[in-house]
Amino acid sequence: MARAGHALQKTLADSVCLSGIGVHSGEPATVVLYPAEPNTGIVFIRSDLEDGHAGISATFRAVTATELCTVVADRSGASVSTVEHLMAALAAYGIDNAVIEVDGPEMPIMDGSAAAFVEAFEQVGTVTQSSGRRVLRVLKPVRVDSGDAFGELEPWPTARFEVTIAFDTDLIGTQSIEFELSPGLFRRELSRARTFGRISDVERLWAMGFAKGSSLDNSIAIAGDRVLNPDGTRWEDEFVRHKALDAVGDIALAGYPIQGLYRSYKGGHRINVAVLKALFADPSAYEIVELDTRRETVREVGHAELGAAVAAAAYGPERS
Template sequence: MFQQTIGSRIDFAGVGVHGGLPVKLALIPAEVNTGVVFHLVDKRGMLHEIKAVSANTALMDLSTVVGDPRGAHVATIEHLMAALYAMGVDNVVVRIDAHETPIMDGCAETYIKAIEAAGIVSQPAKRRYLRVLKPVSVEMNGMRAEYRPHNGTRFEIEIDFANPAIGRQVYEADLTAERFARDLSRARTFGFMADVERLWAAGYALGSSLENSVVLAEDGRVINPDGLRYADEFVRHKTLDAVGDQALAGVRVLGCYRSYRGGHKLNALALQALLADRRAYEIVEMPSRRVDPVRHAPLVAVAAPAYGPQVL
């Protein structure tokens, strides 16, 4: 029930998946009530402090971005945020020398293992929770997401792609550190060969490769020589992303997040809708089981697509 930080500094190095540029990132223990704060050091040596909260989120499709996309910002933070959130790390400074976190091998496993190695330290301040009190939903272009009351932190994610390798997949589970590490942390980002040239021309996916992404051909073939890590790796990665995007609430969420054909923008809009309705939630210091589970009605929508940590 108390806030937590990491036991020691952790350093990472790699490349950004979209910009393809080298990046160094360090996780640094932080005091109580700090939250997750990015310290971006630009090329002139100036430090920009950007809190990882919903109010600082730019609505983007391809990744989660905090800060001003035209100025000081950090992109593709979702895998790191998911690892911190799932492991129960409340307070940490993220020092970074580029506008994008390192992609590692396209998932959150490297972050999880590094945090486990550094250890987690309890701090002398109560943790705050956001408890969902009533349903809040958003819809966008055939996609739908909603928050509902639930006695815990739960994700129910459904995807539906025309590509035969994916099709319709569903992942539903309450979030725990153990379940995240086992079921979600190794699920990699994915993309389609048909989109590669378009993304490159737009300046994206410049650091993407078979070492950090699952790549699909139009006929449904998985191009990666090692295949998939999970039979339903695609929906598990979408769930991983949703965990990271929910972390931008700035507090732990006690509720169920459900989405159909969602992505980063829909996740952000749903969280913003929840936070905008003060009747939809309350802030508490102690998780409670007094909120009765709400019977979930089905979502109805139209179907439519060199790194390593060093613990110091």
């Protein structure tokens, strides 16, 4: 049975503004989060463009790149990158409807985690709306393999994640985390986990004109088996916690809260999004149900149509 507090849609109680830098451009970036009407979903707007390009829907069908981060775009090619940290926080806090106004092509990276978004949500609060939530229920297993890496969704009564990473360095090695997604769990255990990378990879990206805004202020830098950040890591297993944060954000691109178990091994943005594509390619693998608070039951509403694809996703090598 669905609890009443979870069965109605939610949005922010007020708007909130956050500023930082874009991790790739190194330029200032500002995002304003606005409340939105029921059934709006999560929508990105580029405020720096003439018509705003409203309608960049935060769904897997709008994903155009997953190599360095998750990027969503509209049909014209107007895009917003590094959406996964905000999407994870929105999903964890059960925020169904919001308009995200960004003043450039990148979300601000903040400190490399989702902590600033959590603080923003708790600062302004959320409000329950009059419409019932629509939930995506996984009905049968769906799996995507890539070499020895994989991601899979299978039926489960809640939103559960089981994430394992394996790196060829003693500093990280093999790490795993399992959890049922909730606001409290996300706030305590995941929201402060930062992105990470080898300093040699960052130097290569600098030479290619990327990661200009990457620094020890917004990522964990690894050299050999050492963490270069003066304060070290926030948890010994901060690496898998961040990968799990990314997974929550990417799976939120289903466009609905998911009732199912997401499991990944050596996964990342590319595999996370590929699993969603595989799920929606098989109508028998899922159903969309609307939670009914009056009867504390669910009502099937069929296989909802998400936004049309804007371009074939450009899947490349994974990075954190």
